[in-house]
Amino acid sequence: xxxxxxxxxxDDSKIGVYLMKKVTTSSLLSMKQQQxxxxxxxxxxxxxxxxxDEQGVDVLLIGDSLGMVLKGDEDTLSVxxxxxxYHTRAVRKGVERAFVVADMxxxxxxxPEQAYxxxxxxxxxxxxxxxxxxxxxxxxxxxxxxxxxxxxxGHLGLTPQSVHVFGGFKVQGxxxxxxxxxxxxxxxxxQAGIQLLVLECIPTDLAAKxxxxxxxxxxxxxxxxxxxxxxxxxxxxxxxxxxxxxxxSKNYLQQCSNMREAVGQYIQEVQDGSFPSTEHSFx
Numbered sequence: 434x435x436x437x438x439x440x441x442x443x444d445d446s447k448i449g450v451y452l453m454k455k456v457t458t459s460s461l462l463s464m465k466q467q468q469x470x471x472x473x474x475x476x477x478x479x480x481x482x483x484x485x486d487e488q489g490v491d492v493l494l495i496g497d498s499l500g501m502v503l504k505g506d507e508d509t510l511s512v513x514x515x516x517x518x519y520h521t522r523a524v525r526k527g528v529e530r531a532f533v534v535a536d537m538x539x540x541x542x543x544x545p546e547q548a549y550x551x552x553x554x555x556x557x558x559x560x561x562x563x564x565x566x567x568x569x570x571x572x573x574x575x576x577x578x579x580x581x582x583x584x585x586x587g588h589l590g591l592t593p594q595s596v597h598v599f600g601g602f603k604v605q606g607x608x609x610x611x612x613x614x615x616x617x618x619x620x621x622x623x624q625a626g627i628q629l630l631v632l633e634c635i636p637t638d639l640a641a642k643x644x645x646x647x648x649x650x651x652x653x654x655x656x657x658x659x660x661x662x663x664x665x666x667x668x669x670x671x672x673x674x675x676x677x678x679x680x681x682s683k684n685y686l687q688q689c690s691n692m693r694e695a696v697g698q699y700i701q702e703v704q705d706g707s708f709p710s711t712e713h714s715f716x
Contacts, residue, residue, distance in 0.1 A: 479523045
């Protein structure tokens with residue numbers, strides 16, 4: 434069964450193109466400009482990548498979350514570039530349309546030179562973009578990656594690789610000073626050359642403000658419904674994570690009879706703005 438969301442896309446000549454052509458940085462930017470919500474999920478193998486791709490998910494992230502959901506660790510710090518590259522190769526084989534982003538794992542981009550080598554391995558494995566966590570300390574690295582033809586996605590707010598600095602997986606940006614700092618870092622990351630930005634576990638109002646103040650697409654996870662798109666960890670979306678279910682996640686299998694239907698429902702709810710609701714967001 435074709436999800437309602439896909440039917441809407443095919444019926445609309447302006448946005449139907451997104452299902453027929455490969456998703457690129459240019460088409461993601463166009464989606465933001467046309468106020469068409471972007472849908473993203475994590476993926477780690479060819480079979481799920483193919484399922485998500487066929488349902489119309491726009492972006493697939495090979496996340497270092499695999500340390501938690503695949504390996505059963507308490508955090509993401511044990512994941513290596515080789516781990517991400519292995520799963521990127523698998524995901525790429527299942528994808529025809531979706532845009533593939535690969536996480537740069539913990540301490541794989543601590544210097545610009547190290548970042549170039551790590552990114553090269555992930556791009557050769559099949560990524561179309563790499564994602565890095567952090568703010569202004571990454572500006573030189575981002576510029577250098579761009580100069581070496583590597584597209585970059587930023588990640589601000591709760592950055593899981595900094596879990597021990599934060600003292601746990603905690604919401605960021607609740608006080609005015611921290612909120613202003615995150616906004617300023619988003620602007621500087623954009624100026625340095627990122628083409629996509631993930632905001633994780635920050636207040637809804639702050640995420641909305643950032644989305645309005647940068648020209649690049651902003652993807653939220655635990656950041657409210659006013660970003661340009663949403664991402665979930667696939668195991669959370671199916672209610673099968675090895676650790677715990679975060680507040681910002683929703684188990685779509687509880688209301689659907691199979692995984693394809695669950696993915697279609699997720700797409701529809703992101704597109705119509707009903708997910709994330711207030712119960713999946715932070716103030």
